Amino acid sequence: MRKILLIAPEPPPFGGMANQARLLSRRLSEIGVSVELVPTNKVPTLFFTDIWTFPVFRTIGKWLVYMAGVARSIHACDTIHILACSHIYFYLNVVPAVIIGRLLNKRVVFNYRGGEAASFFQGFARHFLWIFKLADATVVPSGYLKSIFHKVGVETKIIPNISEMERFRFEPPDYEKNVKFICTRNFEAYYDILTLVKGFRLVKNELPDSFLTLIGEGSLKKEIVDFVDASDLAGSVAFLGKIDAHDIPVYLTMHDIYVNSSIVDNYPISLLEAFSSGLPVVSTSAGGIPYLVENRVTGILVEPGDHKTLAKEMLRLACDPDLGRKLAANARRVANDHSWENIWPKLKAEYQW
Numbered sequence: 001m002r003k004i005l006l007i008a009p010e011p012p013p014f015g016g017m018a019n020q021a022r023l024l025s026r027r028l029s030e031i032g033v034s035v036e037l038v039p040t041n042k043v044p045t046l047f048f049t050d051i052w053t054f055p056v057f058r059t060i061g062k063w064l065v066y067m068a069g070v071a072r073s074i075h076a077c078d079t080i081h082i083l084a085c086s087h088i089y090f091y092l093n094v095v096p097a098v099i100i101g102r103l104l105n106k107r108v109v110f111n112y113r114g115g116e117a118a119s120f121f122q123g124f125a126r127h128f129l130w131i132f133k134l135a136d137a138t139v140v141p142s143g144y145l146k147s148i149f150h151k152v153g154v155e156t157k158i159i160p161n162i163s164e165m166e167r168f169r170f171e172p173p174d175y176e177k178n179v180k181f182i183c184t185r186n187f188e189a190y191y192d193i194l195t196l197v198k199g200f201r202l203v204k205n206e207l208p209d210s211f212l213t214l215i216g217e218g219s220l221k222k223e224i225v226d227f228v229d230a231s232d233l234a235g236s237v238a239f240l241g242k243i244d245a246h247d248i249p250v251y252l253t254m255h256d257i258y259v260n261s262s263i264v265d266n267y268p269i270s271l272l273e274a275f276s277s278g279l280p281v282v283s284t285s286a287g288g289i290p291y292l293v294e295n296r297v298t299g300i301l302v303e304p305g306d307h308k309t310l311a312k313e314m315l316r317l318a319c320d321p322d323l324g325r326k327l328a329a330n331a332r333r334v335a336n337d338h339s340w341e342n343i344w345p346k347l348k349a350e351y352q353w
Contacts (some may be wrong), residue, residue: 002353003034003252005073005106007097008083010039012242015186016161016269017083017113017244023162024081027340036077038069063092070097076327079107079351082135085114086125095131102134109350110135115190115266115287117148129154138352142267144288159346161269163338168249168276170332173324174258178209181314182279184248184253184270187218192284194224195307196261201231202311207318213255215248223332252277256318257324262286263304271299271353272338275331280324282313298331 008021018041025035043052044061049287051057074080080101084094094110101108110132114120132138137157142145149156167289181200185191193214200212214224214237221288223237229236244249252258258274260283267288274281281299283289300317302309316326336342 001032001034002079002351003036003077004028004351005077005080006035006037006083007040007070007080007093008037009041010037011245017085017262019269020113020161021083022245023164027162027344031344036073038066038073040066040089042066042122059088062088062155066093067096069223070100074100074104074106077106079109081109081351082111084110084112085305086116086120088276090114090120090125090128094268095128095278098131098134098338107352108135108137110138111144112138112140112149113266114154115264117145117266121148121152126152136352139347139350142288143291145266151231157346157350159343159350160338161267161272162340163269163272163276163335165335165339166278167246168273169253170276170278170328171253172278172328173256173280173321174254175318175321175324177207177318178211179207179257179318180211180213180255181257181259182252183214183259183261184215184243184251185260185268186216187214187221187224189220190262190264191216191218192261192263192305193220194227195263195305195310197224197231197233197237198257198307199259199261199310199314200237202308203314203318204236210318211236211238212259213240213251215240215243215251217242248273249277252279255279257282257314259310259314260284260312261304261307262289265289267292272335275328275335278328278332280317280327281331282317284310292334293331298334299328300329 009018028035042065052061072269082097138156140156141161146156187193258279258281263286265287284304285301286304295301300313
């Protein structure tokens, strides 16, 4: 039996990389591949438990647990599949895994997914481009990242994010004036949820019965809750907190339009989930999103940070269900490209099985 050593974060939090790792592990197991996940974010549970509450020691503790997992599991695997992103994660988790894998003559598949690749490679990371060349294959989920890697001399293959289309019920939009908007991004600076809420405030002035649901957690949640309260929107905005990825389809079917306001992004699985559910999408054009959403064809794109234009396009979709249905039908075809049946042959080729 083939065995994969999968290196990635595990939930919680239920971020895109952790969810993709969980999904990849399950899909591989279903076709008879043995998968062992070595989590990069597991905090020690033994010895001096209070010390792990301090950020520096917490980082050191997670790294020690991670390296112990790699040392324990790497000898028995055929292939190492590393889900990677930028900054400290790259230096602490990716670099040692690639080096150890090559020293032990394992096939190393480097799966980079970070939305900050352009700025990352302009900094100190440009001195670590050799690590990509040590890997047997470097794959990325989008043409956006492929173009960035090409500029720094690293050739890549595109293997899209996996979308569990069978879990989502495609229902084209059918709404009137009481439109229900939804966003499932976390309350962090990258996702700029405050701009979304500011835009919704303008929408609310035109459509008093409209409603916004926010699913997620994060360091900026209190700031956004305070803004909602101060704007007299408390009765029109719901904060649902963390929702397990398996439950997201239920919430999407209860809404009409998906809105994304990120300012840094790559190829968000959340938009694919909206596509699979029949929700028309209004999104910023941050990062690699234009490689996923074709403006006026599979969704509507606006510039990041512009809450007035975001509100204008939210209103456009809310007042034109026929446009929403057209965009949703086109987006459904994009979602089909991200099915496991289409992705597995490409991944198998990189594994060289």
